[in-house]
Amino acid sequence: MKLTENSRIVYDYVKAHENENITAADIAEATGLTSRQVNGAITMAFQRHKEEIDGEKVEVPLMKRIPAELEQEDGSHKAIKLIKLTDAGREIEIEEN
Numbered sequence: 826m827k828l829t830e831n832s833r834i835v836y837d838y839v840k841a842h843e844n845e846n847i848t849a850a851d852i853a854e855a856t857g858l859t860s861r862q863v864n865g866a867i868t869m870a871f872q873r874h875k876e877e878i879d880g881e882k883v884e885v886p887l888m889k890r891i892p893a894e895l896e897q898e899d900g901s902h903k904a905i906k907l908i909k910l911t912d913a914g915r916e917i918e919i920e921e922n
Contacts, residue, residue, distance in 0.1 A: 826917050826918065826919055827919075827920050828870060828919055831858055831862050831863075832866040832870040833919065834866075835856070835866040835870075836870075836914075836919070838852050839852065840915075843909065843910050846893070846907050847907065848908060849864050849906070852908065867888055871886065871887040871888035872886050872890070885913050886911050886913070887910065887913055887914030890906035890907070890908060
């Protein structure tokens with residue numbers, strides 16, 4: 826599978842930190858990409874990934890956003906989405922550019 830440079834950065838980060846609870850904001854902060862670049866890569870390259878199965882293009886998500894809550898210092902809760910690889914996402918082979 827070929828990835829753009831930004832998608833590769835996002836994938837490598839998520840794969841390296843898949844046992845942690847990370848958000849798109851965490852990925853952006855750690856990689857230097859903007860939140861918009863990170864979210865775009867997650868949505869277009871990984872959540873809407875399509876493969877040809879029996880001659881038909883089928884959506885096969887490689888990452889998913891999992892709804893969760895984060896408790897704030899004041900005791901309130903903030904809705905967040907954790908970024909996780911799917912089984913298919915763990916198994917892809919990435920071609921070098």
